Amino acid sequence: xxxxxxxxxxxxxxxxxxxxxxxxxxxxxxxxxxxxxxxxxxxxxxxxxxxxxxxxxxxxxxxxxxxxxxxxxxxxxxxxxxxxxxxxxxxxxxxxxxxxxxxxxxxxxxxxxxxxxxxxxxxxxxxxxxxxxxxxxxxxxxxxxxxxxxxxxxxxxxxxxxxxxxxxxxxxxxxxxxxxxxxxxxxxxxxxxxxxxxxxxxxxxxxxxxxxxxxxxxxxxxxxxxxxxxxxxxxxxxxxxxxxxxxxxxxxxxxxxxxxxxxxxxxxxxxxxxxxxxxxxxxxxxxxxxxxxxxxxxxxxxxxxxxxxxxxxxxxxx
Amino acid sequence: xxxxxxxxxxxxxxxxxxxxxxxxxxxxxxxxxxxxxxxxxxxxxxxxxxxxxxxxxxxxxxxxxxxxxxxxxxxxxxxxxxxxxxxxxxxxxxxxxxxxxxxxxxxxxxxxxxxxxxxxxxxxxxxxxxxxxxxxxxxxxxxxxxxxxxxxxxxxxxxxxxxxxxxxxxxxxxxxxxxxxxxxxxxxxxxxxxxxxxxxxxxxxxxxxxxxxxxxxxxxxxxxxxxxxxxxxxxxxxxxxxxxxxxxxxxxxxxxxxx
Numbered sequence: 001x002x003x004x005x006x007x008x009x010x011x012x013x014x015x016x017x018x019x020x021x022x023x024x025x026x027x028x029x030x031x032x033x034x035x036x037x038x039x040x041x042x043x044x045x046x047x048x049x050x051x052x053x054x055x056x057x058x059x060x061x062x063x064x065x066x067x068x069x070x071x072x073x074x075x076x077x078x079x080x081x082x083x084x085x086x087x088x089x090x091x092x093x094x095x096x097x098x099x100x101x102x103x104x105x106x107x108x109x110x111x112x113x114x115x116x117x118x119x120x121x122x123x124x125x126x127x128x129x130x131x132x133x134x135x136x137x138x139x140x141x142x143x144x145x146x147x148x149x150x151x152x153x154x155x156x157x158x159x160x161x162x163x164x165x166x167x168x169x170x171x172x173x174x175x176x177x178x179x180x181x182x183x184x185x186x187x188x189x190x191x192x193x194x195x196x197x198x199x200x201x202x203x204x205x206x207x208x209x210x211x212x213x214x215x216x217x218x219x220x221x222x223x224x225x226x227x228x229x230x231x232x233x234x235x236x237x238x239x240x241x242x243x244x245x246x247x248x249x250x251x252x253x254x255x256x257x258x259x260x261x262x263x264x265x266x267x268x269x270x271x272x273x274x275x276x277x278x279x280x281x282x283x284x285x286x287x288x289x290x291x292x293x294x295x296x297x298x299x300x301x302x303x304x305x306x307x308x309x310x311x312x313x314x315x316x317x318x
Numbered sequence: 319x320x321x322x323x324x325x326x327x328x329x330x331x332x333x334x335x336x337x338x339x340x341x342x343x344x345x346x347x348x349x350x351x352x353x354x355x356x357x358x359x360x361x362x363x364x365x366x367x368x369x370x371x372x373x374x375x376x377x378x379x380x381x382x383x384x385x386x387x388x389x390x391x392x393x394x395x396x397x398x399x400x401x402x403x404x405x406x407x408x409x410x411x412x413x414x415x416x417x418x419x420x421x422x423x424x425x426x427x428x429x430x431x432x433x434x435x436x437x438x439x440x441x442x443x444x445x446x447x448x449x450x451x452x453x454x455x456x457x458x459x460x461x462x463x464x465x466x467x468x469x470x471x472x473x474x475x476x477x478x479x480x481x482x483x484x485x486x487x488x489x490x491x492x493x494x495x496x497x498x499x500x501x502x503x504x505x506x507x508x509x510x511x512x513x514x515x516x517x518x519x520x521x522x523x524x525x526x527x528x529x530x531x532x533x534x535x536x537x538x539x540x541x542x543x544x545x546x547x548x549x550x551x552x553x554x555x556x557x558x559x560x561x562x563x564x565x566x567x568x569x570x571x572x573x574x575x576x577x
Contacts, residue, residue, distance in 0.1 A: 002503075074425055127384065128384070202416065202418070202420045203377065203420065203422055203423070204422075205416070206416065206420040206422060206485075207378060207422065207432070208379065208382065208408075208409065209362035209379070209409060209413070209414035210409070210414070210432060210433040210436065210485070210486075210488075210489060211406045211407070211408075211409040211433065211436065211489060212406070212432075212433075212436050213406050214407070216436050220436065221432075221434060222425075222436075223421075224423060225422075225423045259451075278499070
């Protein structure tokens with residue numbers, strides 16, 4: 001009499017020595033575990049997409065009422081009057097956009113040379129223990145909470161700028177840009193250093209065998225080879241700058257202003273949302289206008305990060 | 319150990335009592351040999367016999383290799399390579415071809431033009447001349463002249479290896495070091511490169527490290543045998559194959575009894 005064994009998928013003759021085939025094979029269990037893990041990993045991967053979509057849907061839904069109704073694209077991008085609480089509210093975000101952009105721009109002026117220099121030193125020149133210690137320190141720097149940076153801007157940079165440049169207020173583009181630059185530099189350093197390290201040593205040896213000096217090797221071979229990663233590091237720093245809230249709120253002066261110099265106080269998009277959202281009634285026009293700012297921020301950072309990602313994947317001219 | 323040779327050129331490279339260590343580990347010891355001008359000097363031996371370390375010592379790559387120590391003396395054109403204060407000036411005189419072709423992430427043109435550009439040549443016309451001459455010497459010009467702007471890494475393996483030869487030649491080296499160049503190259507290309515080397519011999523001195531005994535026999539005027547970090551002997555290549563050698567291990571190796 002034959003018995004079909006479902007577990008091992010074999011036909012076993014009961015009572016015969018072939019019974020062995022009917023016993024539990026470890027691989028059956030392993031197969032099951034395999035499938036289960038596959039499903040879990042799939043869920044994990046998909047959940048990231050689901051969350052991103054969820055966030056996008058949420059802020060779009062909250063902001064939509066404003067975009068569909070009161071929103072005036074000329075006013076939003078063209079006017080500096082952000083007066084959501086006045087009798088006749090106006091929603092001009094230009095000063096906020098310029099505020100964020102100027103702070104981020106200055107931050108990049110500070111962070112790019114700093115982080116690329118640090119990455120080149122750590123990746124190409126530092127040896128052994130120095131290198132390890134530096135890497136750990138840079139990663140520690142990246143972990144400093146942004147409110148601490150804001151505190152430094154408020155209590156150290158502010159009086160310093162007033163004294164050094166003889167200006168009435170030290171909370172301005174210079175202060176917040178500098179703070180933001182120092183904040184973004186560690187993560188940019190880490191990514192830039194990773195991309196330098198990904199350049200194979202054979203490239204360096206080949207260039208050195210051609211009599212290239214250390215610096216020539218770095219400039220002619222290593223940096224071009226790591227170019228994508230370096231660009232991505234900068235773009236991620238820009239994204240960080242755009243999205244940073246607390247430090248900018250504390251160090252920028254938070255006053256609506258089209259800056260004409262680095263000593264002007266400005267207000268950032270993010271800081272506006274953070275400062276005002278708690279004061280608004282859910283569903284009110286002001287509330288929805290703030291979410292519209294959120295949509296704008298989301299789209300900008302999404303584009304920046306997407307660009308960084310595409311660059312990392314190596315969109316080259318050929 | 320060097321047998322006198324009729325019509326031999328002057329000594330290009332003189333190595334005496336060379337020993338190489340990585341940390342506490344000895345990689346190669348007791349090397350004393352002379353390489354003469356315009357000869358192809360073969361170095362054979364199984365894996366881990368110190369052949370590559372020997373080449374690295376010649377162009378002072380030990381400087382950037384942590385733990386690598388070189389003892390003894392190496393004289394290039396009568397000048398101790400360890401006494402060059404500007405190591406880059408030394409390296410400019412030595413071309414190196416690595417086992418796996420290292421196409422730098424640059425176009426074919428830029429790969430060859432790299433060294434002239436490092437030297438300071440900016441004029442496009444001058445660079446064009448150098449690039450064409452080197453690619454022609456490396457028997458690659460006809461195949462790539464229409465695609466000089468495409469990435470070097472898009473060439474086939476054999477073409478890439480010839481590209482690295484062209485690149486090594488672009489600095490007009492007096493000495494060309496080849497480290498098992500045929501390891502990733504098909505037999506037809508290997509033969510073409512071997513032809514190139516025979517031609518180049520008239521102009522430069524070549525040291526050829528190979529694990530193919532027959533390749534050394536085809537190309538090398540004289541050959542040294544390294545075994546497990548020991549310098550066994552050096553002699554006329556034919557002597558190594560016809561039994562006129564002293565050490566039985568050499569005979570055993572070239573006959574393929576081990577290795």
